[in-house]
Amino acid sequence: MDSQHESAPASRPPESSRSETTLRVNGKPHTLTVDHRRVLLDLLREDLGLAGAKKGCDHGQCGACTVLVDGRRVNSCLLFAVALDGCEVTTVEGLAGDGEELHPVQRAFLDRDAFQCGYCTPGQICSAVGALAEAAAGHPSHVTGPAVPSGEPVALDREEIRERLSGNLCRCGAYPRIADAVEDVIP
């Protein structure tokens, strides 16, 4: 390789591996030039300084990185940021909005002491917020009975909460209190 190439960081055509992408994160627009390999989780934590979403397994198996994209809960470790151009992202930092009041799910986790080490908590809270919205929108789960009518809001009992939050692992085993907290905020 000649010295000219060594000194030029743009020796590779930039459009081949990087693109400009615009995301709204917790209500604020951000336009960044991202490496195509950048997953949303790393963009949030490293480019935007939002360290609420956690890197647990980095393979979509633990749920610690859960955030809301366009209002739906997803694993941010498995989403390339470039593919989310124009999307609305909400992280645990943005759930409460601008005021002093915590989101009801955050408040319930505090009231129920629904954590031990706390590492999985932001993912648990975002997942619970997403799960409550899904049930309200009539999304069934693996344990929803066949008699529950299609398209109607699904009532969440303990079994439903446990099933719907099964994508969030807690190494400490704080599950009973997590389920308590979610039960507290069921409308």
Place this chain on the structure above:
Amino acid sequence: MKSFAYVRAGSVEEATDAFAAHPGARYLGGGTNLVDLMKLGVETPAALVDVTRLPLDTVEELPDGSLRAGATVRNSDLAAHPAVRDRYPALSQALLAGASGQLRNAATTGGNLLQRTRCPYFQDVSKPCNKREPGTGCGALQGVHRDHAVLGHSDQCVATHPSDMAVALAALDARVELHGPEGTRSVPAADFHRLPGMHPERDTEIHPGELITGVVLPAATAGLPSAYRKARDRASYAFALASVAVVLHLADGVVARAGIAFGAVAHRPWRARRAEDALVGAAPTTAAFEHAIDLELAAAEPLRDNAYKVPLARRLALDVLGRLAPPATT
């Protein structure tokens, strides 16, 4: 991870053109499996053609009474769709038995069909695997293979297909719609995935550059009693050890139509044709169900450490058949 070019396609033609223009490209759906495989170094695409914004995100009723689900419909939305829940309950149940709420919100219909095996040898680039790297051997054959195939495997590959959804589609006689350089075609879902034979690197019958555009659920199985049951190591959020989808139509006291497919026992959803043939025309009794399932599973060739799958699959099938047949007749 190796760097790659990124192209967002706005139409099916744009997607297939971009794929053709970029050697080494992969289509990107929800990414729940592909992104992980890229992190693991199993997949190293030179380009990703993002198909998630194609106008294939609706479930529509067709004039002939069938139901078409676009390839980019998310698994959670397909499972919740009233027409799917009411007319093809096995499909909704299978989708909801898979993955987690977060993953189902991202995963697409097309991507679910194209997900790769979770065989640990396939996912570890330091291990031999004929599927990942033809000619290197099969680590699982004499290795850790408790989760592997008991039917239709070869000495080249003993992996299973991990999808729950595909098992229900096979039992329901769904078809997979494809668009590629040579035009459009459709393939029965039960024939879409392959057995490994000498070429385990090929999971499906898809041609290079072809894009799944949707799946069609036929009018013939709409509204028939159907169900999906899955056994796994934990109560939720785990791949199947064995699973079964059953469609059962009774008329005049006998079985008029039976669709039975097993999951997690073979390189593809295992459509139990011998059992179905034995059941059609028979009275839906426990004895008839046992006879039919035993006929099918007689072909099983368990590996050293997975013989448990055969009685497990048998009991799952008998349970679901018994539940779908009215109690008075069994």
